[in-house]
Amino acid sequence: MQAQKLPVPDKAHHSRESDAGISELRALTAQLAVTELDIVVLDGLEPLEELWRELDRDDLNSLHQGYDWCMSWTNAHGNPLSIVWGRLGEETAFILPIEINRFHGFRTARFVGADHSNINTGLFTARFIELAKGLERRKFAELLRRALVGSADLLLLQNIPLEWRGRRSPLALLPIVQNQNHAYHLPLLADMESTLQQVSAKGRRKKFRTQLRRLEALGGFDYISTGTSYEQHRLLDRFFEQKGERFKALGLPDAFEEPKTKAFLHGALDIRDPDSKTVGLEMHAIRLKGEYDGHIAALAGISRKGDHIICQISAIDESLAADASPGEFLFWQMIAGQHGKGVGLFDFGLGDQRYKRSWAPVETGHYDVVLPLSLRGRVGGLVHRAITRCKAFIKSRQKIYQLVQRIHRMIGV
Numbered sequence: 001m002q003a004q005k006l007p008v009p010d011k012a013h014h015s016r017e018s019d020a021g022i023s024e025l026r027a028l029t030a031q032l033a034v035t036e037l038d039i040v041v042l043d044g045l046e047p048l049e050e051l052w053r054e055l056d057r058d059d060l061n062s063l064h065q066g067y068d069w070c071m072s073w074t075n076a077h078g079n080p081l082s083i084v085w086g087r088l089g090e091e092t093a094f095i096l097p098i099e100i101n102r103f104h105g106f107r108t109a110r111f112v113g114a115d116h117s118n119i120n121t122g123l124f125t126a127r128f129i130e131l132a133k134g135l136e137r138r139k140f141a142e143l144l145r146r147a148l149v150g151s152a153d154l155l156l157l158q159n160i161p162l163e164w165r166g167r168r169s170p171l172a173l174l175p176i177v178q179n180q181n182h183a184y185h186l187p188l189l190a191d192m193e194s195t196l197q198q199v200s201a202k203g204r205r206k207k208f209r210t211q212l213r214r215l216e217a218l219g220g221f222d223y224i225s226t227g228t229s230y231e232q233h234r235l236l237d238r239f240f241e242q243k244g245e246r247f248k249a250l251g252l253p254d255a256f257e258e259p260k261t262k263a264f265l266h267g268a269l270d271i272r273d274p275d276s277k278t279v280g281l282e283m284h285a286i287r288l289k290g291e292y293d294g295h296i297a298a299l300a301g302i303s304r305k306g307d308h309i310i311c312q313i314s315a316i317d318e319s320l321a322a323d324a325s326p327g328e329f330l331f332w333q334m335i336a337g338q339h340g341k342g343v344g345l346f347d348f349g350l351g352d353q354r355y356k357r358s359w360a361p362v363e364t365g366h367y368d369v370v371l372p373l374s375l376r377g378r379v380g381g382l383v384h385r386a387i388t389r390c391k392a393f394i395k396s397r398q399k400i401y402q403l404v405q406r407i408h409r410m411i412g413v
Helices: 024-034 046-056 067-077 126-134 137-148 192-196 201-217 229-250 259-269 326-337 354-359 375-395 398-411
Strands: 037-042 083-088 091-096 098-103 106-111 154-160 176-187 221-224 278-288 296-305 308-316 345-350 362-372
Touching: 037 137, 046 067, 046 091, 067 259, 067 278, 083 126, 083 137, 091 126, 098 154, 106 375, 137 154, 137 362, 154 176, 154 375, 176 354, 176 375, 192 201, 192 326, 201 326, 221 326, 229 259, 229 278, 229 296, 229 308, 259 278, 278 326, 296 326, 308 326, 326 354, 345 354, 362 375
Parallel strands: 106 154, 308 345
Antiparallel strands: 037 083, 083 091, 098 106, 154 362, 176 345, 176 362, 221 278, 278 296, 296 308
């Protein structure tokens, strides 16, 4: 993996301080302001909608903590909410969208929709991010603990990059453990040819030509990247079918089987904000023509916020055209199609898979905040740290990882 940095969007709201640094007077102001930090917890999203949407406008605050994304999840799942609202006097400092559920057997406060999030940042103002540099670690942790005590045993905020595109996360102040999963990114340059130069361009082009010939030999294909709302929802239903078939063939539980999860993703399809270039979920597909007209060979769902594209879901139908690698072919089409549209980063999401490494020259480590809120939560924190480190150890050793995957398929868990 190349030692390459993520591109930093050229936006005024995350410009850096001058090299001269912060003056003594400014540092003193920061310390005084931080002492005013007050945290309250709400049991619903609606009271904060206006403030929330204001924070949404910052492209470096993750889509997964956006108001519409969280509302779609909450409407589908209905878990108890503990929305953490941080304030500096009358000014909003941050919002952490949190729900309470059972995790590892413990009552846990986690990001809303944590199991289906590829990157979590919370929602922070630029001013608080700067002021947080003067905030004591213990003070921040204690304020959060006092606010959430009684709501849960453990605060567990997962999949957080400690630094995201030049911005240091205030959540890095809290007790953390490195997550076993990393994220994989492809910066998009001026054109497809320039972008390919970051990876094995010659080999990638050769693969593409071979895949193209094989698909054309079957009668050709259509690349679907738009469509009516009805067509988009139909493609998502087809994804659930294909993914279910794939999980069954591997002897694994279907991560998308629950009706609530399906309802959430259908809700995400309807999230659209052209002004901010936000797309909750958009389905793309390779549909065959000719003898196999209408057959969907590969599917993927992508999200967009600002110049950041995330591939959220993908699936292939291995019953036909498997030798054409339609999934890889679809990624080529999606990546090529984003050039010239203001996209700076294509994110393959969490999890180490060969196709991601072949496309992505940038690998980003993610971390989990593990903050006990009770004596029982201390045990839960130790359990999570142990499980996470065990998984990281297994994934770092290919032979052991492959053995564990085979055992999972054999026992169907």
